[in-house]
Amino acid sequence: MVLGILPNVHKASAEEDILNINADAAILVDAETGRVLYGKNIDKVLGIASMSKMMTEYLLLEAVDEGRISWDQQYSVSEYVWKVSHDTSLSNVPLRRDGTYSIQELYEAMTIYSANGATIAIAETIAGSEKNFVKIMNEKAEELGLEDYKFVNSSGLNNSDLKGNHTIGNEDEENVMSARATAKLATALLTDFPQVLETASIPKKVFREGTEDSIKMENWNWMLPGLVYGYEGVDGLKTGTTDFAGSSFTGTAERDGKRYITVVMNAKGGGDSGYNQARFDETKKMFDYAFSNFDKKEIVPAGYQVKDKEKLAVEKGKENAVAIESKEAITLTVKNGEEENYQPKLVVNEDLLNDQGQLTAPVKKGDVVGYLTVEDKDGNVIEFLNSNEARVDVIASETIEKANWFVLSMRGVGGFFGDVWDSVASTVKGWFS
Numbered sequence: 001m002v003l004g005i006l007p008n009v010h011k012a013s014a015e016e017d018i019l020n021i022n023a024d025a026a027i028l029v030d031a032e033t034g035r036v037l038y039g040k041n042i043d044k045v046l047g048i049a050s051m052s053k054m055m056t057e058y059l060l061l062e063a064v065d066e067g068r069i070s071w072d073q074q075y076s077v078s079e080y081v082w083k084v085s086h087d088t089s090l091s092n093v094p095l096r097r098d099g100t101y102s103i104q105e106l107y108e109a110m111t112i113y114s115a116n117g118a119t120i121a122i123a124e125t126i127a128g129s130e131k132n133f134v135k136i137m138n139e140k141a142e143e144l145g146l147e148d149y150k151f152v153n154s155s156g157l158n159n160s161d162l163k164g165n166h167t168i169g170n171e172d173e174e175n176v177m178s179a180r181a182t183a184k185l186a187t188a189l190l191t192d193f194p195q196v197l198e199t200a201s202i203p204k205k206v207f208r209e210g211t212e213d214s215i216k217m218e219n220w221n222w223m224l225p226g227l228v229y230g231y232e233g234v235d236g237l238k239t240g241t242t243d244f245a246g247s248s249f250t251g252t253a254e255r256d257g258k259r260y261i262t263v264v265m266n267a268k269g270g271g272d273s274g275y276n277q278a279r280f281d282e283t284k285k286m287f288d289y290a291f292s293n294f295d296k297k298e299i300v301p302a303g304y305q306v307k308d309k310e311k312l313a314v315e316k317g318k319e320n321a322v323a324i325e326s327k328e329a330i331t332l333t334v335k336n337g338e339e340e341n342y343q344p345k346l347v348v349n350e351d352l353l354n355d356q357g358q359l360t361a362p363v364k365k366g367d368v369v370g371y372l373t374v375e376d377k378d379g380n381v382i383e384f385l386n387s388n389e390a391r392v393d394v395i396a397s398e399t400i401e402k403a404n405w406f407v408l409s410m411r412g413v414g415g416f417f418g419d420v421w422d423s424v425a426s427t428v429k430g431w432f433s
Helices: 047-065 079-085 103-114 116-127 130-143 179-192 196-200 275-293 406-430
Strands: 023-030 036-040 075-077 100-101 204-207 215-218 234-242 245-255 257-265 293-301 311-315 321-327 332-335 342-348 369-374 392-396
Touching: 023 179, 023 245, 023 275, 036 179, 036 275, 047 103, 047 130, 047 179, 047 234, 047 245, 075 116, 079 116, 100 103, 103 196, 103 215, 116 130, 116 257, 179 196, 179 234, 179 245, 179 257, 196 234, 215 293, 245 275, 245 392, 257 275, 257 293, 275 293, 293 369, 321 369, 332 342, 332 369
Parallel strands: none
Antiparallel strands: 023 036, 023 257, 075 100, 204 215, 234 245, 245 257, 293 332, 311 321, 321 392, 342 369, 369 392
């Protein structure tokens, strides 16, 4: 198990600007642990454009997994979807008004080519209407523990591009999230439905190949190997571009068993290539930094006992104390050579203790008595995406049975005479002081 701590407010650190990411916001996260390795304005709410489609992907994959939707299920094109899909100023595969398309086809068009009409078609299939689907999007965001978000449509387009069919938000409103929330969504998608990468990693494909509806689709993620900004290990995830959101990208890459997730929002620069190059240039900086400087290290092993806190006192037990230890090892993604900069911290569950700070017998082996976390040697909080990664359990490593009535009675008698003797000794000492 890996741990993490999520502070209420993101605080700048010495490494905050180490990469000089040229974007309004950016974040670099270790995918397995959720540790934030770099952040810039990660709680600032900004436009996300087609990165919104990660939520639509999540809800579709969930519906398929639960058997509510099937890949070969056919969709009949609505007037709304037909109009949007034929807007050549938007990313689209044109859908025929009298046509039917499988969910598999629509999913591939959305995931590879960011096809907006296809995305709305998926929303209508799952929820009956895009309006209902957007409500589900916001509900799922809350369920996933996201903060700083608002979905007003399924695709990430500006509402003004929806041909008068927007039903939530203002006419020119768009979906918004923070970089932290976007990274959380990407993490949830990859964790719960890793199969999304099978499609997200396809660099090129022909939509409805061999038919009159065929159209070449090149993945907008140009960092996929084989495309113009190909980067080793990149296999997802989703670009996003509107005038409001700017040049944005949620990326993920894996090498040697290490996977990282990045988000850049409204990337700047990019030379002659502008929008497209800027988001990939800034993402490359973060991937280079992660793969060159970080590794997973075991900070404390399973069965670890904190020095001078190896036992907890026990009331009414056959023994007066019980040994405690961490149930699992703590693994942390750290900079190379810096694993010695971290130290364990024990937190005992005070609800289990009496007024004298004792557990009450019986205590069984394996009972959870608290948790172990880590901090750096300066006591600084280590930042993670999710607070549920903040601990490993500390357990009793032995069983302490409750003492029988006779033993407890003798202890009581002994305690009484001990108190009397202490009183007498104090009085006598007072005579000679």
